[in-house]
Amino acid sequence: MPIFPNIDLNLLRLLDTLYEERSVTRAAERLFLTPSAVSHGLGRLRRLLGDDLFVRAPHGMIPTPRAHEAAKRLRSLLPQLGEIIHAPAFDALATERVFAVACVPYLASILMPTLADRFAAAAPLARLDVQLMYPAMVDDLDSGALDLVLANFRKTPSRYELEEVIRDPYVWVMSRANARSGRKLTRRILAELPHVDLYIESATASPVDSYDARQGLERLVIQDNLASIDRELAKEGLRRHVRFLVPDSISAMALVSCTDAVSLVPSLAARKFADAMNLIIFEPPFRTDPLVIQMLHHGDLAHRPATQWLLNHVRASAAAIGATIVA
Numbered sequence: 338m339p340i341f342p343n344i345d346l347n348l349l350r351l352l353d354t355l356y357e358e359r360s361v362t363r364a365a366e367r368l369f370l371t372p373s374a375v376s377h378g379l380g381r382l383r384r385l386l387g388d389d390l391f392v393r394a395p396h397g398m399i400p401t402p403r404a405h406e407a408a409k410r411l412r413s414l415l416p417q418l419g420e421i422i423h424a425p426a427f428d429a430l431a432t433e434r435v436f437a438v439a440c441v442p443y444l445a446s447i448l449m450p451t452l453a454d455r456f457a458a459a460a461p462l463a464r465l466d467v468q469l470m471y472p473a474m475v476d477d478l479d480s481g482a483l484d485l486v487l488a489n490f491r492k493t494p495s496r497y498e499l500e501e502v503i504r505d506p507y508v509w510v511m512s513r514a515n516a517r518s519g520r521k522l523t524r525r526i527l528a529e530l531p532h533v534d535l536y537i538e539s540a541t542a543s544p545v546d547s548y549d550a551r552q553g554l555e556r557l558v559i560q561d562n563l564a565s566i567d568r569e570l571a572k573e574g575l576r577r578h579v580r581f582l583v584p585d586s587i588s589a590m591a592l593v594s595c596t597d598a599v600s601l602v603p604s605l606a607a608r609k610f611a612d613a614m615n616l617i618i619f620e621p622p623f624r625t626d627p628l629v630i631q632m633l634h635h636g637d638l639a640h641r642p643a644t645q646w647l648l649n650h651v652r653a654s655a656a657a658i659g660a661t662i663v664a
Contacts, residue, residue: 344385345381346418347378348378348381348382348385349411349414349415349418350368350415351364351368351375351378351379351382352382352390352404352407352408352411353408353411353412353415354367354368355375355379355390355391355398356400356404356407356408356411359391359397359398359399359400360397360398361375361376361379361398379391386403386407388401388403388404389401390403390404390407391404426642427642427643427646429459429460429463429646430459430460430461430462431462432460432462432463432643433462433463433464434460434463434464434643435463435464435466436456436463436464436465436466436484436643436647437466437468437477437482437483437484438465438466438467438468438483438484438485438486438487438647439467439468439469439470439471439474439483439485439486439487439488440467440468440469440470440486440487440488441469441470441487441488441489441585441630442469442584442585442586442587443585443586443587443603443606443628444487444630445467445469446587446606446609447603447605447606447609447658448487448503448630448651448654448655448658449467451654451657451658452465452650452651452654453465453467455650455653455654455657456650459650470486470488470556474486474554475494475553475554478497478633478634478635479496479635481635481641484634484643484644484647485632485633485634485644485647485648485651486632486633486634487502487630487631487632487633487651488556488630488631488633489556489628489629489630489631490554490555490556490631490633491555491556492553492554492555493553493554493555493633494553494554496635496636496637497554497633497634497635497636498633498634498635498636498638499631499632499633500631500632500648501629501630501631501632502630502631502632502651502652502655503605503628503629503630503655504627504628504629504630505603505604505605505627505628505629505630506603506604506625506627506628507562507601507602507603507604507621507625507626507627507628508601508602508603508604508607508618508619508620508621509522509527509599509600509601509602509618509619509620509621510590510593510599510600510602510607510611510616510617510618510619511530511593511597511598511599511616511617511619512593512594512595512596512597512614512615512616512617513615513616513617514615515530515597515599515617516597517529517530518617522599522619522620522622523622524569524570524573524575524622524623525573525575527566527570527575527577527599527622528570528575528576528577528578530578530597530598530599531578531579531580531581531596531597531598531599532577532578532579532580532581532598532599532600533579533580533581533582533583533589533592533593533596533598533599533600534563534579534581534582534583534589534600535582535583535584535585535586535589536582536583536584554633562601562625562626563577563601565624565625565626566601566623566625569623580596580598581596581598586600586602586603586606587606587610589602590602590606590607590610590614590616591614593614593616594614594615594616601621601625603628604618605658605659630655632648632651632652634648
């Protein structure tokens, strides 16, 4: 890396103005300086660059080849320096920025369509990249390659901010063709019917406290409802029979729709796909905790107005789908 001398960056602006005006007097007027101050600055520039830079002539100052070269580079450098010191305002209509979001599979089908619709209308030239959770999220959040993560977390590094945006109750679903669909869902029926459970990679053996710790970020990868249900059924000498394991709630409902099985899924997903999949929805016969979705992002948003804009659209999209927003 080159070593820069201790210089006044205003000298670069002075050089650029002298190159345009070819006159100390006119350059002084543009810069709101005295001609003496401009002449003094030119002397410092000549010593710094080791060149005369401008030669006096009858009709103005003639740039030397060194001045031509420096001025050409300053054409692009000065605007970039200005953007570093004074960040440009974010313009959603004009931006071509790529916004990156990582989320759990459930949200890819439930929240993202609404977010994408709002996004396309508000930022027609931008791109929204949605991907499932992945191991390198911490590095990408820190570098800015990833704007936010939507999931459920137990512990996060202090440099991140966490905000709850969705609280979705769980419900049971079964096919309308199921012989039990016309009856009240009881604990005994739950024990008699086969179940579709969610298989989540890297879940621990105990679903009650099953978290995935990755680079200081502890993420809840499976809710503890099924373990609680198993305990409740065990009190009456009953137990569930798990016939299918699937990776997400949408897949669970698809299997339920063509089998005699039941599954516990978030209500927003159930209500979105119930008619298309010919499902009937039942409230749980005993207490279950809701699915909680949190929005995780880097705490340094003061210098990321585009990310703040995206967070606002996520909040609005969650409200639009009927999620419970916690202030």
